[in-house]
Amino acid sequence: MAISDPVIDAQTPAADFTIRQMWDRYTDEEHKVWDTLYARQIDILKDRAVEEFHTGLGLLDLGSGGIPDLDVINPKLKDLTGWEVVMVPHLVPDDVFFDHLANRRFPSGRFIRKPDQLDYLEEPDIFHDIFGHVPMLTLPTFADYMQAYGQGGQRADSLGRLKELARLYWYTVEFGLIRKPEGLRIYGAGIVSSAGETPFSLESDSPNRIAFDLERVMRTDYRIDDFQQLYFVIDSFEQLLSATQQDFGPLYERLAADATTFGLTDLTDADTVIAHGTQEYARMRAADAAE
Numbered sequence: 001m002a003i004s005d006p007v008i009d010a011q012t013p014a015a016d017f018t019i020r021q022m023w024d025r026y027t028d029e030e031h032k033v034w035d036t037l038y039a040r041q042i043d044i045l046k047d048r049a050v051e052e053f054h055t056g057l058g059l060l061d062l063g064s065g066g067i068p069d070l071d072v073i074n075p076k077l078k079d080l081t082g083w084e085v086v087m088v089p090h091l092v093p094d095d096v097f098f099d100h101l102a103n104r105r106f107p108s109g110r111f112i113r114k115p116d117q118l119d120y121l122e123e124p125d126i127f128h129d130i131f132g133h134v135p136m137l138t139l140p141t142f143a144d145y146m147q148a149y150g151q152g153g154q155r156a157d158s159l160g161r162l163k164e165l166a167r168l169y170w171y172t173v174e175f176g177l178i179r180k181p182e183g184l185r186i187y188g189a190g191i192v193s194s195a196g197e198t199p200f201s202l203e204s205d206s207p208n209r210i211a212f213d214l215e216r217v218m219r220t221d222y223r224i225d226d227f228q229q230l231y232f233v234i235d236s237f238e239q240l241l242s243a244t245q246q247d248f249g250p251l252y253e254r255l256a257a258d259a260t261t262f263g264l265t266d267l268t269d270a271d272t273v274i275a276h277g278t279q280e281y282a283r284m285r286a287a288d289a290a291e
């Protein structure tokens, strides 16, 4: 874990890994990084992020200037959907993560990236977590989905199905797209908090885009170090919520009986293909890496 934040280091996390935000200990430079990232993203997310994301940003007033103070945004969020944001020092163990989500607590990192790291960082910072994830928690259906996900994660943990649950999180909560009458829109936090992947996910002809299917997602690998080569597209947040409200038992039995998994660029004739990508971006990145 590469984070050096004196306020984090000075604290001993509680049993659930929570620490205090100590908002008044953020420096002007750290607040300025938030403002720089916010201004850049809000501009490129116009007509790209789903309307409910923009609504959530406004409801929590995340653009009022500087890093949001949990003491200010949590009462608003709690009123809206019963969720609150808790501060954690870094990625927490899966069982702790799922327990927080199952209790409507979203764990956010306290640190913010440095001015020279605006484009990529290996661990979620407070901009990724609060700007990326929290606005969607103001939407009741999505708020219910995230809690159902946490509960599903706790069960998956006991059944040895964490990998499949992490894939569901990855292809929806982090990198999900949704089909709207006006076109495809972004709701995944990993995309909305990324300047490069925001236009790429909607406009590049490189990645595949296929309709969301729970079992297909659970059988599909993902990569964590570059733009996605495949996006899953939902038709509504209700579709996502109902997918997690079914009994996962039969699905887990099918996964146990047939361990077929799909790679990043695979397409099957069972897929509803919305865009069959060229994979040009992946080839270009592989060529760069080979140099």
Ligand code: HBI
Residues within 6 Å of the ligand: 088, 090, 091, 092, 093, 094, 097, 107, 108, 109, 124, 165, 166, 169, 170
């Ligand atoms: N911990 N703080 C934090 N944030 C995450 O997004 C997170 C985590 N622990 C586990 C985890 N994500 C992944 O395993 C999820 O995909 C399940």
Ligand code: FE
Residues within 6 Å of the ligand: 124, 128, 129, 132, 133, 174, 189, 190
């Ligand atoms: Fe995230």
